[in-house]
Amino acid sequence: MDTKKQNRRRFLKEGAALAGMAVGAIGSASAQTPGAEASPVPYRDRRAYGRRSRFVNSVRTNDDDATHAAFGRSFNVYTPLQDSIGIITPSSLHWVSAHGYEPPDIDPQEHRLMIHGMVDRPLIFTLEELKRLPFVSRIYYLECQANRPEYKGETVQQSHGKTACSEWTGVPLSLLLQEAGVQSGAGWIVSEGDEAGKMTKSIPMAKVMEDVLVAYGQNGEPVRPENGYPLRLVVPGFEAIYSMKWLRRIKVVDRPYLGYKEISRYTRDDSRSSWFQFEMGPKSVITFPSGGQRLPSRGYYQITGLAWSGGGAIRRVEVSTDGGRTWKDAELQGPALRLAHTRFNMAWKWNGEQTVLLSRCTDELGQVQPSLAEFARFWGATSEQFLSRSARGAGHSNSIQPWGVNRDGSVYNAIS
């Protein structure tokens, strides 16, 4: 009703502000202050929706994939893990891989979730109805299965920036399926998104009943459009592609439905090809000091990083400051939650010499993060073949990431 008027008013106001800024910018061109934004936003315009300091300029970086970029439809951005603090990723810095589709601009009033297939009572929910149901909030990471150490990753953002951790709020999918009444013989669901290509993904029922969420909240606000607004699945611990964004439909079925992202991509691509890979293995990475950063002087530092595993909670992180000769247990900062990023810290006195920093984690199942050589051997390849992608193996690399430290304090990707 009034929103049109408001929009118009806001437009006029912002237009005026912009015009004012332009004049100001010309007037003070010689007196530029450092920071991400050249001109500070007027104080009163920051009250309605907060902004970070103009001196904080950590941003996501692009990594266009060639296939989609050729058609102007790549929306792949990485999380700046080198700047991460604690375990929660700000929603504005959450990595995105949109598989070649523009994040749809969905009106929440119009959006519906349909549940049907092998159920006694097919149901359609509005968003408002879903929000009336019992909800939970859970902290889970989401990691792309292609998030893997490589030569080309100069920074931890490039090598590991396709993982992020959020507090997700929503209705357990098990509750919705109980309401619909799952019939005997049903073993899987097919989830479907509402982007132009309507991607689908099949998920085994045991996982659905365990901990899958139909989420509308992320870090205390509605899920951001690129991350699935107004509704998405969160399938904790599985490759993030299972966590269907812009969720519009759940079909209960007896077998996996083998959609595009199950038979052409995201398959296990070796002689033992199989249709599905679910959990990601235990992984850890040092976020400081990491590639591209520089230690200003010898002396005391707090080595810090993140560890996570599709197997559950992180039990232990070991750090080596001498290229793997000796290992010491890092402190788990806590909370060390199941299927969430876990922060680890370790005190370190740098003596100014060349060295390599490593971390390796163990999860609650006893799974240990492998070295690159161990990981490659599993795929019947050498590290070299694996890194150059001439070896088979679709993602899922959870090998140890080495960061080299030069005498001048510069830090580089020491993978080899």
Next chain:
Amino acid sequence: MRFLNLLAPVLTLASCVVVLAQSPTYGLGRTPSEQEILAWDIAVGPEGKELPAGSGTAKEGEALYARKCAACHGPTGTEGKAPRLVGRQTRTVGSYWPFATSIWDYINRAMPIYQEGSLSADEVYALTAFLLFKNAIIQESDAMDAESLPKIQMPNRNGYQPPPVSEWKPGMPRPFEILP
């Protein structure tokens, strides 16, 4: 029929403004009509149960392909900036995909890019037939429809592990666990 059963409560509630609420515990959500379900349900499984009426041959598909697909996938499905659709050397629809029903499902929901969902059932059958023919899996005159498509034996059908049943259990280690 279930549809008729549903009418009874609708009639008794007719005086209320409320739409029929179906969720038994919370009384939220509503029952979609059969037509709504049909309209939404574009997921086609390996058995092809959801395939709609209609049919098409490679011959019919050829002209359609030239008009709607060749710009991105190349005139013979081996050129162009979009993935190769024909050939055995690399992973293609023909060499890698285990079921022909998935080709139908994907073209129907996602192609052509920028006009997703614009093809008729006949057109999707014809384009699927064309790609199967170009990959030397069917004859040029073979008609693809809800009956014939699920029966196609794809070359890589057995290159995969047997169909996974619902083997996933909470707390299960990954199937390809690596312990140093």
